[in-house]
Amino acid sequence: QNPTEPAYVPKGDKKVVFDIPTDYIADRYKHVGVQLFDRFGEEAAERIPVKQISLPRLGDILKLSRQANFSLFIPFHRKISGQLIDIFMGMRSIDDLQSMAVYARDRVNPYLFNYCLSVALLHRKDTQGLDIPSFMESFPDKFIDSQILSQVREEANIVPTGSRTPIEIPIDFTASNLEEEHRLAFWREDIGLNLHHWHWHLVYPFNGPSQIVNKNRRGELFYYMHQQVIARYNFERLCAFLKRVTRYCEWRKPIPEAYFSKLDSLIASRSYPPRVANQTIQDLSREQDQVKVDVTRLEQWRDRIFTAIHSGNVQDEAGKMIPLTEFEGIDILGDIIESSTKSPNRPFYGDIHNMGHIFLAYIHDPDHRHLETFGVMGDSTTAMRDPIFYRWHACIDDIFQQFKETLPRYPSQGGSPNVLSTFWQQSDVNLTRGMDFQPRGPVFVRFTHLQHQPFTYNISVNNTGGARQGTCRIFIAPANDERGNPWLFRDQRTMFVELDKFTVNLQQGQNTIVRRSDQSSVTIPFERTFRNLEANRPAEGTDALEQFNFCGCGWPHHLLIPKGTPEGTASHLFVMISNYNDDRIEQDTNVPCNDASSYCGIKDKLYPDRRSMGYPFDRAPRDGVSTLQQFLTPNMRVQPVTIRFTNRTLRRQQT
Ligand code: CUO
Structure with a gap:
């Protein structure tokens, strides 16, 4: 490199x-x-x-x-x-x-x-059988503080291979607790989280040749994966005694929270510019990057999108109206808002989400007078580190939610709390590939991340009909809002984070479903997030090597369960069995790396669930429903669970 x-x-x-x-x-x-x-x-x-x-x-x-x-x-x-x-x-x-x-x-x-x-x-x-080296190994500077990288180089130059010890990354390297947003740094700066985001955008690019962009329900998946990021972030915020993220929708007002990433680009030999407190986005005029756009444009695009949502139609470039239908509308809106080249009218609806990243990334040097490059918001690899990412995406999500408000409601169909345990874990990742030093040989960094105790769902289902199939959908949300009060369902529904989704075969009468947490359709195992090293690479020509590259997309398993609190965070575990006949997609999904489909889809296949993404929480409640209990129908159950965090650090066993 x-x-x-x-x-x-x-x-x-x-x-x-x-x-x-x-x-x-x-x-x-x-x-x-x-x-x-x-x-x-x-x-x-x-x-x-x-x-x-x-x-x-x-x-x-x-x-x-x-x-x-x-x-x-x-x-x-x-x-x-x-x-x-x-x-x-x-x-x-x-x-x-x-x-x-x-x-x-x-x-x-x-x-x-x-x-x-x-x-x-x-x-x-x-x-299809070729390996792409882990992005983290190729460009460690996008994930790791530059001071650590210089320690790695020093270790490699002085200490011979075999005697080297991992360089520990402190969990508190970007700020102190004087900054209250810093309480969430462990999550925003998680290496696995940022790798997932980079992979997601690699698998679902928004421009390029059409065979690359035109993927099944990609606009809807853009909405859903990022909505889930916000729901998960909000859950973590409540665990840290912070209120839900404040939408950044008032673009003429200053942004009070700052962020200093401490990242340096090895290639550009420049620091990622920090974002200091109380800056306001400004009209951009940066000739070198061919970026010239005013804040007014952003507002115009937003207004046009709201007009489309409330009229129920978007206009394509030829002036033809395309209806925003109950199931396909969200997909079109996703492509318009992101925007991707699948947007039916980019000149008119613009490029609101992407340009928002750019306005924020250049907030420190809007006209390039200081010859500075973009901040972390300018790159999908680094954007999730900055608190403003979540404020920006909460505003974007609000546009999608306004559309969901217009859709028909889903009709009614008729113990002692369990404990989930979380704690810190330390893991080692080899940095050798992305750094040049002699003599070669591995140098590890050791970083600290959240982890949870593995657990099992035991679900009893009484099937009053004949033998049939169902889809089991499992979500979790905090039981109370930031004031400690029970939620209105209207607000709680956007807080539900997906934990798992799978097909079940039900016999007539009583059934017991047993499912392990590590089988989640949302996550991939730690080894795959980091794909660390040749050692984990399957052999040439084997099935396991197929789709190897797609396999890096998936929520990091160590972040499946939000952190909770030492006192225990009261939460609602929601389980639903939906009728498989309404969910089914006829296709062969028996392909490698089909196990993180909830947020990533399946390579070259249709999204494996016919329902709207986020179902049944993607829409406003039917009339008369104001609490979760009232929302429940006979095929749904809520189990109170407690998420308890213990402040201890375990070392991952080397495999
Ligand atoms: Cu993933 Cu704004 O889309 O970063």
Whole structure:
């Protein structure tokens, strides 16, 4: 990743060297080309011949400097990433793709290169079995404080392989408890959480060739995955005795809370600019990034979207009306609001969510007079660290909720509290791949994250009909609001976070369903979030390697259960069995990595549940329902549970 080094990739302790045609060598290395070959060739474990092909012009793609930071939210970066993805997708064979990638690697901005090649490897038919290195290993600087990275380098330079000890990342590195938002830093800065968000946007890009963007219900999934982020964040806030996140919808007012990420970009050799207290977003005019947009535009887009929601129709570019229907409307709105290239009218409804990220990311230097780059909000890899992310997405979610208010209500169909335990856990992740040092060999960082005791659901179902199938849907929400009062259902419904969803076979009469917490359809195991190391990589050609790259998308399992409190946070565990005939999608979902479908879907398949995402909490309650108890129908049950946090730290057993 160091832009001053020629192309090589480490293979264990050894290197693999590409034998490249002389005219592939970047101009600035041409005069030393042959010596470079010799130097790297001698250390090589393997030499890979690179075929000479006629190369397409990289044109505008080269206008983004190799030292710049890269953001998909910036329209110009989006445009050139679309071009580079097109080039990689258009290569006729793997050999041609390899040639193109080797040629581009020394010329193109490294973040741009990594993103576009990852998207192409994910989507090309002939690269389905290939591995993409964990993003965390390739770009540790996007996840880890720069001071830790310099300690890692020091350890690697001084201490021989085998005697190195993990460098511990303190849990409190970005702020002190004088800042009350800091109580949630453990969650916002969780490495697994940020990896999930990066993967989600990699799997569901909002621009690029149409076969990449056009995925089943992608607009609705944008709404649902981010709605769940806000619901989970709010749950965590109540556990930390903070009120629900305040929507950031008044864009002319200053933002009181600040954020200092402490991240440095290794490539750009610049710090991510901090966001100081009480700044206000301003009209943007940054020629270099080709960003010129006023706050008024953002307001215009918002007003047009509200008009569409309340009229029940959106207008496409030709002026034709498209109805926002009960089930498909949310999908269209998701594409309009995000926005993606599936938006039926981008010139009119604009690009509200993405541009919001950009306004906030450039709040410190709106006209580029200080030559500063974007803050963490400008990049999906880092955005979830900043408290403003949640305030912004709460405002976006409110637009979706206003639409949901217009839909028909779901009709009525007719112990001692359980305890969930949470605690801290420390885990080690190897950083070797993304950092250059000699001698090679692993260096670990040790970070602290939330964890919960594994548990089992025991669900008794009395089936009064004949043998049939059902979908079991499990959610959890806090029992009380920030004042300690019971909720109105109207407010509590948006607080429910999905824990699991699965199909059950029911016999006539009494049935007992037993389900383990680690089987959740929301999460992926820790090892897959980090995919740490070659050791966990399945062998070439096996089924397990299929879809390996898609497999990184999934809520990190260690964040399944909110933190709770030492006193115990009273919560409502909700279980529902819905009629499978109304949920069923006819398709074969027996494919690898189909186990985190709730927030990520299944690769190349339809979303595996015909219901609206978030069902049955995605809509306002029917008339006369003001509490959760009144909402329940005979196929639903609520079990009071307590989430108890114990302030102890356990070390993860190394596998
Ligand atoms: Cu995931 Cu705003 O969409 O970051």
